[in-house]
Amino acid sequence: MITLTHYLVLSAILFSIGVVGVLIRRDAIVIFMCIELMLNAVNLSFVAFAHFLHSMEGQMFVFFSMTVAAAEATVGLAIIIAMFRNKDTVNVDNMNIMKW
């Protein structure tokens, strides 16, 4: 029998992988993908809660966050392309012209 705990543990694992990815990777695209991973880990827990609590509200939230994530992906990828055009790289350590 798969319980709520299983879902939540899976969600936590996915979220942690996302966090670690954001922290240790330097490639902007990978970091971006890790953020998506964190977002979807949360979505998973929303859906799990919605199922086990017999409530539709969690699923509604997921729709919203997926829409926002899609918009965010568009903007984010556009920014990364703009960065690449300027610097010929997507390594975030090189994005330091604002640093004093």
Added chain:
Amino acid sequence: MLDLVAFILLFPLAGSAINGLFGRRLRKESVGYIACGAIGLSFFVSILVFSGLLALPPEQRIFEKHLFSWIQSGSFNAAAGFQADPLSSLMSLIVTGVGFLIHIYSIGYMHEDKGYHRYFSYLNLFTFSMLLLVLSNNFLLMFVGWEAVGLCSYLLIGFWFEKKSASDAAKKAFVVNRVGDFGFALGIMMIFLTFHSIDFTEVFNAASHGKFAIGDVTITIITLLLFMGAAGKSAQIPLYTWLPDAMEGPTPVSALIHAATMVTAGIYMIARSNVLYMLSPFTMTIVASIGAATALFAASIGLMQNDIKRVLAYSTISQLGYMFLACGVGAFTAGIFHLMTHAFFKALLFLGSGSVIHALSGEQDMRKMGGLKNHIPVTYKTFFIGTVAIAGIPPFAGFFSKDEILLEAFVKGNVIYWAIGAVAAFLTAFYMFRLLFMTFHGESRVDHHVKEHLHESPRNMTVPLMILAGLSIVGGFLGLPGASALNHFLSPVFGGHGHNEMHGSEASSHHGIGLPSLMMVVSTLIAIGGIWLAYQMYVKRQELPKKLAERFALPYKVLLNKYYVDEIYDAVFVNPIKKISVQLWKRVDAMMIDGSVNGVARFFTGTSNVFRLLQTGYVRNYAFYIVVGCIFILILTTWLNK
């Protein structure tokens, strides 16, 4: 007309501002015209105010012009207001009148100076400050003027500041005056504590209405503190040392500030506060004694000086001593009378010496003068009149005022005051004629190339000399014994409390006409004696001074070195203070204060260097801190929920 009193001050201030701000771009003539015009207008308004006062009946001759409330704090209230009464209007006439002549003289004297506009700006500022001192209607505003004349004195003594001696003299004048001003400031505070007001009218009314017994301790302390200020400003023992050094300034400055006006501020202040002084016999004794001592002491130093301006400086100190002697025995009118005549003849003497110095291309040593009488005749004649006036030969101005002081000292003080005054008068006659003979008579000791340039001064310098000479001749008739117009005019200020002014003339009626006439004869004889001695020593038997110097080597040396007072002050006050200051600088300032300030800064630099490492500039690291924080909070909440 009395309403115009504020304009007396306005013109010099405006003149000073214009010359100070734009003088560099103006032509020399315009600078001179602006400065003299400002004082001239001020003099004109002073005459208007004076005649306005004369038109009133004597007991109503006081007019206060309240401009605005200057400082208001709790019960303390200082107004910016001016007061026209016989004393202040007389003083403003002297200041603007003599000042006007000296301004005109300065046009010629300072003609070739590169700081021309700066000079006139300072001179106008000085006149403004002096008028502020004289015309203010409360002690605090008077103190502002008092400090401002000190500032102008500093600026003008140090006018040729490239010369080290001049800037040193300026500093000395400023610092010595600080000592006196400290007392004056304390005195004003005491007045406020005692009377809850600093307004002249209120304070003097309160004091004269019997609230304080004669000899009251508070009043004695107040008057002593005020006298401390007066002694500093008017160069009395022990604070006189700055005045001879102040001769480093341009000669017209010595005439205006260090002879005619500023140094008399102390006399004016005491005369103004006469109500308070009459309540304290002890202070009066101190004032009279210090005045008499100074008169004698400075006159004796004047005997041996060889710098023409320094002789006049010691003479000024000595004459100021006379005025304090007069105030100290309660003869305020006599003091103010002598102040006025002294302003005439001493300004004349200083300007005359300036003319001599001008003719000799800057030479001030009398040993390098002599025989100038035919080369600069106008200067000689006017200087002669001034010398006779100060020596006290009737009917010149100095005779009447000095004689009145001696008479009052005899009648109201005691014989010792009179004797000291008489000896000082003898010395005065002697050293002034010594100066005259050494400078103008005898054989010329002038350098050859200086002699070729010998010339009489231009008309803008000689005309003021002639006018002042005229005043030195007739000035004394304002205070003729028995029928003194001055006495009558000033009586509302000094006569309000019974036992001073009329006393002199009462005394003369008590003693019949005999005593004053006898006094006159005696003081004339004293003056003639001094002149005769000077004639013997410096004209007829010129080897005599040298012989006397050899015979009395020790007294001669002591006098020549001015009793070593400067050296003693240096050893007792100046050098110890300097040493302490150096220690304070090195130990307290450099080590403790700078150390603690720098230490605090160093501490923060050190700790910042550690914490700076947290700021890497990588977003990744900041995100890591956020995650660590979140985990920490999660652990904390779970642990707390257990």
